[in-house]
Structures are given as C-alpha cells and as structure tokens.
Amino acid sequence: MSDQGIRRRPGGRSARIRRAVLDITLEVLHQHGMDALTIADVAARAGVHETSIYRRWGTRENLMIDALLDEAEGLAPIPDTGSLRQDLITYADHLVVYLSSPVGAAFDRALASAGDDPAASEARNRYWTTRFAHSSQIVKRAIERGELPASTDVRLAIEMLVAPIHFKVAFTREPLDPDLPGRLVDALLGGLAGHGTFGRHSSTA
Incomplete structure (x- = not known):
C-alpha cells in the first residue's frame, strides 16, 4: 500500500x-x-x-477529532415539537447527555485545545458549520410561527444556548446538571422576548 x-x-x-x-x-x-x-x-x-x-x-489529536466528529454528526437530532422552548430544551438535553459521556467530553476538549494547523481548523469549521446549519432550524421555525421577531439573530441565539455547556466541559470541567438545559433556555428566552437582546445589529453577519 x-x-x-x-x-x-x-x-x-x-x-x-x-x-x-x-x-x-x-x-x-x-x-x-x-x-x-x-x-x-x-x-x-x-x-x-x-x-x-x-x-x-498530522497528530493524534487531529485523528481523534476527525473520528469523533464523524460520529457526533449523527448523535444530536434536531427536535421539532412545535414549541420553541421544548425544542431548545430537547436539543440542549441531547448535547448534555453526549458531552457528559467520556467520549463526548474527550471530543469537546480535543476540539477546544487543537492547534491552528489546516487539519484542526478544517475539523473545527466542519463541526460548527454543520451543527449550526442543523440547530438554526429551531430558531428559524420559531420565527416563522411568530414566537420570535424576524429581527432575531439566529446564530447568536444558538451560540448563547450551547456556549455555557461547552465552557463547562472544555474549560471549567464542571459536571453538567440535568436541569441545566431548562435553566439556560429560560434565561435565553427571557432575553429574546423581553429585551430584544438577540436582535440583529448592522455589524452582525
């Protein structure tokens, strides 16, 4: 060979x-x-x-990331319950379960600590682009149903939901409480509905 x-x-x-x-x-x-x-x-x-x-x-870490990325892409289905709150909680629940597993935690930490070489950069971009393309459907459907204003920044809303989960796994190494998804979603929706925190600004892509 x-x-x-x-x-x-x-x-x-x-x-x-x-x-x-x-x-x-x-x-x-x-x-x-x-x-x-x-x-x-x-x-x-x-x-x-x-x-x-x-x-x-290139490196053992890049190999691990590519393998786990290939696996992870099919592990978090995008819910469609007809309710924005329930969709977000279900999605975050799936993420918490996966990242609480030894393999999920290893993947998240490896992705966060990987260097800036072409293989690592491609893996990161592939993961986040794919995840956002799928998860953004939750917010877009809510806008179509009138649950959120049309000015909602879809990407920022998703980032605000998942960032605390990834932060705990990759950086503070804190356990993920089962009630974390519900608390995050309620905090997020309070900002979306109450203060327009996640509306688009001219500087936002």
Missing part, C-alpha cells in the same frame, strides 16, 4: 482506508479511552503505515 496509490484513487481506496482508520480509532476510544489511543496502534489494527496517518491527520 503506498500513499501515491491512495492519492490516485481518492474516491475508492483512499476513502476505504480513511473509513477503516476512523472506525478503529472510534473502537479504541470507546473501549479503552483517549489515553490508550496511539497512532501506532491504530495503524497496526487498520493495516496501514503510520506515515500514512501522520501525513493525512
């Missing part, structure tokens, strides 16, 4: 190798935790050269 051969067939062999490496990485993370993950072990299990993994992902 050569890297030259992999590059010649990006839609075939390269994709299969990437899938195999990510699957092995997830298997190790779920069974043994982040500390047990090494590129040498993943390479041996996946049947590829270590240099191929280093060339594609």
